[in-house]
Amino acid sequence: MRWSFRAGGTCFMEAFLFLVLPAIAAGQERIGKSSESSPKASAVAGADKEIRAINDAYDQQRLQLERQRLESLARLAERQSPAAGAVTYEQLFRLAIANNLFIDAAKTAEIVVQKGSPSPTTLGLANFVKIIAECDRGEHEQALQTLRRVIDASDDAARNNAAKPTILTSEKIELCDLYYQRLIHSSKVDIAKQAFQLLKDRVRDPAMVEFVNNRLNRLNLVGAKAPAIRGTDLDGKPFDLADRKGKVTLVVFWASWCLPCASEIETLQQISEAYRSKGFQVVGINLDTLQDDGGKAERVLPNVRRFLIDYNVTWPTLLNGDGEKDYAKAYGVTAIPSNTLIARDGTVVQIDLVQKNLESTIALVTGE
Secondary structure (H helix, E strand, C coil): CCCEECCCCCCCCCCCCCCCCECCCCCCCCHHHCCCCCHHHHHHHHHHHHHHHHHHHHHHHHHHHHHHHHHHHHHHHHHCCHHHHHHHHHHHHHHHHHCCCHHHHHHHHHHHHHHCCCCHHHHHHHHHHHHHHHHHCCCHHHHHHHHHHHHHHHHHHHHCCCCCCCCCHHHHHHHHHHHHHHHHHCCCHHHHHHHHHHHHCCCCCHHHHHHHHHHHHHHCCECCECCCCEEECCCCCEEEHHHHCCCEEEEEEECCCCCCCHHHHHHHHHHHHHHHHHCEEEEEEECHHHCCCCCCHHHHHHHHHHHHHHHCCCECEEECCCHHHCHHHHCCCCEECEEEEECCCCEEEEECCCCCCHHHHHHHHHCC
16 A cells, blocks of 8 residues: 555645654663653754754745735736636646635635636636635535535536546545645534545545545544554554543554655644643654565565654554554554544544644643
């Protein structure tokens, strides 16, 4: 299986990667036990912050230019013929999606949706931009209604043998995943369930069916009893999630090739320390064996252990395996980064937390 990055949009925006990572394997020095950062980890974190500051400044300038380009394209499309304007609008919407500028393109998308377009592809992209912009404005119920309207219109078009949008299946999956993450990161699990049930009832493409089912399986975890996690961690110690009942647990799925920023790991460590006295804990599940070239445990362990040493982390971790040890399958994880928050009573309360809602959700669940 080829695992993908996830968050905000796999290829449309930088993935937010905070992966909770654990201590060293048995028989090795427990470098990660100290609360102080190692010199190497500190140096990496410091360099990472400086690089991020440079990149952030550049990104802000680039996005401002992209906003100006969207405005120019909108003005051009308005004075073109319908056919030529449809081509220009399509480029505008694709740029908005690629740069996460949904609200900036929302007004133009609304115009195209209201007036229609000779291009089914342009109209489809306009509707998608409209849905995500509504989410970004916090209008999640309205976005769901827009999705229902789009699906009904698509059904009508199919009955009339109308032309279909020429959007690749891979693009449709990326777009739907952006919508999914907008809802999850805003803690709108119920709306996400409704939206993806709507999609499940309509999609026929095998890849889309698999994607939608995977997301629904993940969503249906919320409110249910957390699947068992039982095995031996990399320190050689037995681990059983059932023994942690009474604590709030964040299960994080990660891989050594999905490299997080040191500053983001540091943020997780700070949150873990801040809420430890409230009964908060973290456990990591490493997925290196699931990558196409990952191979057996003995092959991936050196990379996993080196990663943990370099970042000086202290949480227990288990390798994903087969059968009862296929924790990724049990938790419906098909893309990373991914995490699951489990309440004191053993039920799942939230999935795929990011910086936007991580600490506030943990504070709520721990009763802080």
